Amino acid sequence: xxxxxxxxxxxxxxxxxxxxxxxxxxxxxxxxxxxxxxxxxxxxxxxxxxxxxxxxxxxxxxxxxxxxxxxxxxxxxxxxxxxxxxxxxxxxxxxxxxxxxxxxxxxxxxxxxxxxxxxxxxxxxxxxxxxxxxxxxxxxxxxxxxxxxxxxxxxxxxxxxxxxxxxxxxxxxxxxxxxxxxxxxxxxxxxxxxxxxxxxxxxxxxxxxxxxxxxxxxxxxxxxxxxxxxxxxxxxxxxxxxxxxxxxxxxxxxxxxxxxxxxxxxxxxxxxxxxxxxxxxxxxxxxxxxxxxxxxxxxxxxxxxxxxxxxxxxxxxxxxxxxxxxxxxxxxxxxxxxxxxxxxxxxxxxxxxxxxxxxxxxxxxxxxxxxxxxxxxxxxxxxxxxxxxxxxxxxxxxxxxxxxxxxxxxxxxxxxxxxxxxxxxxxxxxxxxxxxxxxxxxxxxxxxxxxxxxxxxxxxxxxxxxxxxxxxxxxxxxxxxxxxxxxxxxxxxxxxxxxxxxxxxxxxxxxxxxxxxxxxxxxxxxxxxxxxxxxxxxxxxxxxxxxxxxxxxxxxxxxxxxxxxxxxxxxxxxxxxxxxxxxxxxxxxxxxxxxxxxxxxxxxxxxxxxxxxxxxxxxxxxxxxxxxxxxxxxxxxxxxxxxxxxxxxxxxxxxxxxxxxxxxxxxxxxxxxxxxxxxxxxxxxxxxxxxxxxxxxxxxxxxxxxxxxxxxxxxxxxxxxxxxxxxxxxxxxxxxxxxxxxxxxxxxxxxxxxxxxxxxxxxxxxxxxxxxxxxxxxxxxxxxxxxxxxxxxxxxxxxxxxxxxxxxxxxxxxxxxxxxxxxxxxxxxxxxxxxxxxxxxxxxxxxxxxxxxxxxxxxxxxxxxxxxxxxxxxxxxxxxxxxxxxxxxxxxxxxxxxxxxxxxxxxxxxxxxxxxxxxxxxxxxxxxxxxxxxxxxxxxxxxxxxxx
Numbered sequence: 001x002x003x004x005x006x007x008x009x010x011x012x013x014x015x016x017x018x019x020x021x022x023x024x025x026x027x028x029x030x031x032x033x034x035x036x037x038x039x040x041x042x043x044x045x046x047x048x049x050x051x052x053x054x055x056x057x058x059x060x061x062x063x064x065x066x067x068x069x070x071x072x073x074x075x076x077x078x079x080x081x082x083x084x085x086x087x088x089x090x091x092x093x094x095x096x097x098x099x100x101x102x103x104x105x106x107x108x109x110x111x112x113x114x115x116x117x118x119x120x121x122x123x124x125x126x127x128x129x130x131x132x133x134x135x136x137x138x139x140x141x142x143x144x145x146x147x148x149x150x151x152x153x154x155x156x157x158x159x160x161x162x163x164x165x166x167x168x169x170x171x172x173x174x175x176x177x178x179x180x181x182x183x184x185x186x187x188x189x190x191x192x193x194x195x196x197x198x199x200x201x202x203x204x205x206x207x208x209x210x211x212x213x214x215x216x217x218x219x220x221x222x223x224x225x226x227x228x229x230x231x232x233x234x235x236x237x238x239x240x241x242x243x244x245x246x247x248x249x250x251x252x253x254x255x256x257x258x259x260x261x262x263x264x265x266x267x268x269x270x271x272x273x274x275x276x277x278x279x280x281x282x283x284x285x286x287x288x289x290x291x292x293x294x295x296x297x298x299x300x301x302x303x304x305x306x307x308x309x310x311x312x313x314x315x316x317x318x319x320x321x322x323x324x325x326x327x328x329x330x331x332x333x334x335x336x337x338x339x340x341x342x343x344x345x346x347x348x349x350x351x352x353x354x355x356x357x358x359x360x361x362x363x364x365x366x367x368x369x370x371x372x373x374x375x376x377x378x379x380x381x382x383x384x385x386x387x388x389x390x391x392x393x394x395x396x397x398x399x400x401x402x403x404x405x406x407x408x409x410x411x412x413x414x415x416x417x418x419x420x421x422x423x424x425x426x427x428x429x430x431x432x433x434x435x436x437x438x439x440x441x442x443x444x445x446x447x448x449x450x451x452x453x454x455x456x457x458x459x460x461x462x463x464x465x466x467x468x469x470x471x472x473x474x475x476x477x478x479x480x481x482x483x484x485x486x487x488x489x490x491x492x493x494x495x496x497x498x499x500x501x502x503x504x505x506x507x508x509x510x511x512x513x514x515x516x517x518x519x520x521x522x523x524x525x526x527x528x529x530x531x532x533x534x535x536x537x538x539x540x541x542x543x544x545x546x547x548x549x550x551x552x553x554x555x556x557x558x559x560x561x562x563x564x565x566x567x568x569x570x571x572x573x574x575x576x577x578x579x580x581x582x583x584x585x586x587x588x589x590x591x592x593x594x595x596x597x598x599x600x601x602x603x604x605x606x607x608x609x610x611x612x613x614x615x616x617x618x619x620x621x622x623x624x625x626x627x628x629x630x631x632x633x634x635x636x637x638x639x640x641x642x643x644x645x646x647x648x649x650x651x652x653x654x655x656x657x658x659x660x661x662x663x664x665x666x667x668x669x670x671x672x673x674x675x676x677x678x679x680x681x682x683x684x685x686x687x688x689x690x691x692x693x694x695x696x697x698x699x700x701x702x703x704x705x706x707x708x709x710x711x712x713x714x715x716x717x718x719x720x721x722x723x724x725x726x727x728x729x730x731x732x733x734x735x736x737x738x739x740x741x742x743x744x745x746x747x748x749x750x751x752x753x754x755x756x757x758x759x760x761x762x763x764x765x766x767x768x769x770x771x772x773x774x775x776x777x778x779x780x781x782x783x784x785x786x787x788x789x790x791x792x793x794x795x796x797x798x799x800x801x802x803x804x805x806x807x808x809x810x811x812x813x814x815x816x817x818x819x820x821x822x823x824x825x826x827x828x829x830x831x832x833x834x835x836x837x838x839x840x841x842x843x844x845x846x847x848x849x850x851x852x853x854x855x856x857x858x859x860x861x862x863x864x865x866x867x868x869x870x871x872x873x874x875x876x877x878x879x880x881x882x883x884x885x886x887x888x889x890x891x892x893x894x895x896x897x898x899x900x901x902x903x904x905x906x907x908x909x910x911x912x913x914x915x916x917x918x919x920x921x922x923x924x925x926x927x928x929x930x931x932x933x934x935x936x937x938x939x940x941x942x943x944x945x946x947x948x
Contacts, residue, residue, distance in 0.1 A: 050671030093128020237275025262292025324611025
């Protein structure tokens with residue numbers, strides 16, 4: 001950045017100009033919403049790997065290039081001071097507490113207290129304001145005491161004076177005691193070097209190396225002092241008075257000897273070794289807060305600021321500088337030009353100028369409203385404006401044309417005439433040189449009236465005009481250039497595109513067109529627009545490109561979706577030179593009006609909102625530090641409902657991971673400045689053969705990995721695709737227990753057991769089968785035997801049944817015989833009674849009575865009844881015995897009646913058998929029902945038949 005004044009001198013060929021302090025380096029600002037901690041940051045330090053640590057009011061804040069992470073202190077105290085050690089420790093100081101953070105095997109920072117080694121009376125109500133590494137010891141400074149830690153023990157050394165400064169320069173340790181002065185450490189004690197009165201009674205803020213044998217001593221409110229070993233005098237320079245008023249709070253020196261001063265009220269200043277102001281940054285030009293509480297200069301000359309409210313990063317080490325420190329908002333810059341030691345800016349709010357000596361942008365009178373274009377042609381500064389076209393001389397305007405909305409102007413040769421062709425909201429305007437050899441408005445082109453944004457003129461004199469909205473025109477002028485002889489309209493460049501704005505540009509004499517699909521050119525032979533293939537092999541130059549700005553030095557600037565791309569164009573090759581993300585230019589491009597302006601070989605101007613960016617490829621700056629390597633920040637293994645962290649191990653050590661944690665998430669980091677584009681690509685050897693496409697993702701997850709050996713590989717790449725660093729991590733996903741070696745042994749044992757069990761069961765089954773078969777055969781035999789027995793029984797039963805039937809027939813026959821006999825005897829008795837009545841005395845009583853007695857004896861013969869009863873009881877299963885047991889009141893006559901009823905005999909036959917009248921049978925039946933207690937609805941005969 002110290003070369004910028006020389007650059008401007010080379011650009012403008014002007015001597016003796018002082019405009020340092022106007023151009024500034026790039027600034028990245030971070031609010032507490034960005035980093036997720038308190039707004040107030042007290043100190044800052046960087047480690048050897050490029051990571052940045054801030055002492056924040058909520059703890060230790062870490063930035064690894066990708067993410068911010070807060071580590072709270074014990075008791076949630078703020079961190080007042082922080083210092084990184086080469087051994088990886090981050091020493092911190094707080095209120096009555098100091099110690100260090102160190103990375104554990106999981107990549108997390110763990111705190112160890114050093115102050116705990118002290119007794120409780122070592123210090124009280126005090127806090128650690130600074131930390132210094134010196135001679136393998138760590139010094140912690142409070143206002144009343146400093147503590148020396150040698151790695152094992154800590155010693156407290158008090159002072160009756162207020163201890164305001166402890167700092168190291170090379171091999172010397174300096175201290176400043178209030179009301180005493182600046183001292184140096186000799187042995188174990190500090191010796192006075194500069195009394196306080198020689199520093200105007202002010203507090204020394206820092207000690208900075210100067211020329212050989214000299215040092216610079218910044219004080220809080222008395223400015224800067226030079227000390228040569230004997231004399232201590234104020235260092236007079238252009239910024240000293242401002243620094244006095246701003247109150248210096250911190251100071252440091254970059255590697256290329258720029259002095260950086262952080263102030264309480266006016267941001268940060270940068271001076272070279274001669275005391276010239278290089279730049280000043282405060283809240284008026286991108287700094288979020290004017291109070292600098294801490295600063296550190298990195299190895300690449302870039303600066304981190306710890307602010308009272310926020311954090312800032314200043315990229316001093318860059319070919320870019322910015323002029324955007326205007327106190328007022330000038331709007332979106334569409335074009336810019338340098339002329340006569342002044343910067344002119346065409347914006348959507350008017351035409352402004354700046355004399356490069358202050359941070360004011362002044363509106364040129366009568367030029368408010370939209371200013372589209374600035375061009376320096378043959379020493380004339382011409383401005384295309386909403387109200388017309390002006391020639392600008394100093395701060396004055398001379399109107400060249402009243403045609404409103406002048407948007408673009410080009411030098412051209414048309415019909416052997418050198419002219420300027422200008423596009424406007426309405427007409428095409430023609431400019432020619434006048435008698436004074438200056439460009440002047442000549443006329444408008446008749447019969448062509450369209451709002452045109454961009455124009456180019458080809459070698460045949462054809463004007464290619466891009467409409468604001470509706471496509472492209474090819475305009476051929478008449479010989480006198482006063483009217484459009486022909487107008488050819490191209491609503492779109494491709495059948496797949498609709499009407500829209502088309503960008504027109506001149507690439508080495510060839511007129512090319514660009515829409516969002518590709519590049520095109522005009523084919524004179526066919527009279528049509530055809531694709532232009534030169535950029536087809538470079539997708540990055542084809543996709544998402546909206547505009548191209550060809551430069552005289554064989555360079556082209558391509559405008560992409562979120563970046564500018566610089567490429568060198570050769571006859572048979574294209575070389576991508578660099579990417580410039582919009583965010584590196586504060587991301588503030590004028591919408592759809594991005595512009596890159598060529599100044600001189602290797603020097604370019606970019607139009608921004610409220611300012612410009614300057615780029616000089618020839619500045620010799622320190623390359624950004626290439627840190628050791630990409631790192632694995634953390635590894636997380638997870639399963640369905642569980643998660644754990646894995647050790648972040650060195651390469652070559654393989655981690656064994658249980659199968660239940662087979663989803664792995666890797667977080668990597670490559671510490672880099674916020675302005676540097678770093679991408680990552682990944683490969684998991686074991687599942688992937690190629691690296692993934694580069695991306696900004698620094699977290700990579702692999703889901704549900706199968707058992708096996710893997711190697712995770714991550715590579716950091718820059719914006720050009722060049723590899724910066726790689727790292728690998730080997731691990732093995734153990735098979736689940738069911739697939740482990742132990743499980744295999746168990747499987748073998750289990751198979752043997754199963755086979756033995758199967759053999760045993762088969763053997764047992766065969767035995768059981770034999771027994772079952774024998775049993776079944778026995779059952780069959782038994783069944784056969786039973787069947788035979790049943791058959792025998794059946795035959796017996798059939799025989800018995802036949803016998804029973806026979807006997808029943810015999811019984812029935814016998815019964816019928818008795819009935820017949822009784823009937824015959826009854827008839828004989830009746831006949832004898834009849835004969836006796838007829839014969840009277842003729843039939844002697846002796847014979848008559850004898851016959852009657854004989855007949856009656858046979859009618860009531862008990863022998864017949866006994867025979868009947870015996871046969872009946874045999875056939876009917878002890879009917880009488882069961883009946884008598886059930887109804888003991890039954891008389892013999894009742895039993896006779898029951899037997900006859902069971903045989904279903906009618907009343908008459910019963911009367912004959914029982915030798916009673918039919919009436920007597922009815923009476924006997926009635927009495928029997930009473931004894932049997934039969935209900936009236938029950939039939940007596942049915943009851944006897946059913947009784948068993």
